[in-house]
Amino acid sequence: MARTESKVRDLVSADPEMRTAVETVLERSEAGEVKWVDVKGDLTSGQWGRLIEKGVLVDGDEGFRLADPEGTREGLEAAAADGGSAASATSSSSSSAADVDTGDSSWSTYDKMAGVVTVGLFLGYSWKPLRDVIGSTMNVALGPLHDVLPFYAVVMVLALATGLYSTLLQANLMDMDKMGAYQERMKDIQERRKEAQKNDDDEALERIQQEQMEAMGDQMGMFKEQFRPMVWIMFLTIPVFLWMYWAIGVGGNADAHVTLQNLVLPLRGEVAWTESVLGPIQAWIVWYFLCSMGFTQIIRKSLNIDMTPSAS
Template sequence: MDDTALQSLVADDTSGQALAYVLARAEASDGTVTYDAVSDAVAPETWGRLLKTGALVPIHDAFVVDDPPTVRAALAEVGIEETTNLEQDITETDSSAWSTADKLAGVGALGLMAGYRIPTIKSAIVGPMDLVLGPVAGILPFPLLIVVLATVTALVSTGVRRQLLDEDRMNAHKERMQQVRDQLAAAKQRDDGAAVDRLTDRQQELMRNQLGMFKQMFRPIVWTMLVTIPVFLWLSWFVVDPSGAIVSVAPIVPMVDRIIWSAHLVGPMQVWMVWYFVSSFTSNLLVKRATNRLFDCQRQSVAQ
């Protein structure tokens, strides 16, 4: 494209804005662009003018902007900035930092974890927990009690995760990572060095942002531990507590026959622990599926 044609394009506000949009879209991907990708902002006649003047050059089944540095300089001269008006890319912001409450919850979780090793801390936790769960244990059979507690912790865990994590944002980030990988592979295949460099930088930026998202994923875990650790400590105490001797009644385990709840199966793993983990895993799976269906139904109703 000659300088006269380029100056004519950027002098026209509509064509100049369209050229800036197309250039930004191309550089946001692998250096190529199609009309379908910009049809939301570029009219067909404007797209045709870009082709006719040579601003866009066909390559395989897409197009590239002819001489991007020159085009960018010409746009800057008339005060047109590259813009895509796309959804803002996912970047790490201050929202990824833990709040004071999150940090306090983390300290509290560490203190509760110490209850596994320090008897005085365990006693301080178990006492209040027994005031709440003791009457429930007197009503429900022990296997059912574990199922109920596992379900409650699953509900808490799912609720906290929904509240503290933006799963749509995380999924969008994963999709963007996959898009960049695909675009980088395509750029390498056609030996487009400029696109490879640009996409490599973008991939590294997304990977840095992903580290911030990993840090965010620990927030719901910390808050959930404030519930799960006291429950687990109380169960470990209740199984061996003389006043709860009924807990030691031998249940029938398929292919094993009768075995007491406090018996060791593998290493330190006791029967009641295995039952708790199985119940917790199943409850988490069912609760997540139920909440996902509920949110999907709500989204569909809003969309309609």
């Protein structure tokens, strides 16, 4: 059909990478219907969604089929005959986050090991023997620091250190371009969904719903992308917190292992380290987070690290 030929020609002319996508679908559909799982290694989810949206792919019995295989081939030939002039003129302006392969984030063996150890470290908050072991071990390194600095200054140093490695871990383990691409794609889907609902286009709504289902895999990948640096941050930070628990004497039947003077907090004045100042939140936690948030902002500005996802 001439209509299918025109659709394919426009897709390929606007984005030369769509040629490979269409050729892949043509090849895989020769034996019958094609599913996303058959092509996900060769197509991005955005390209797959555009083929469905434009009607090049239509619903089949168990997957999708080409609406007009012959028209699709003719569209590819017509786009090739154009010499690529239209593609070169529009490729820079037609790139979209929907065509960026968001993929699935994979965790290495070390990531998984760190996750298991982190779960075990959480027991230290409620189990005193483990807290005492970790606290006394950490004190080998942090005890000398407390010998030369008052405890509030030690907490400031710890907040600076945790803020520094947290920022560096997030910057190096999170792909902001990939996350931004996913967010842009989901925004585009929502906008097209609203437009289809406004126009009472049930057929378009079905295609968009299918695309949303396919995007669920990307969503899981983005969750893993976000959580991966958090595992390492907690892996390094929980022992620091358990040392402060041990040193201050937080928890039932716990004794302080350092000499403590009252702390002076902004807007609150002089308080004891274990005194509740914000509901059940104790003064030492408030002091740590005030220092941590301040140092983290300074570190990000100094190193020019932007943690906002951006589409490429």
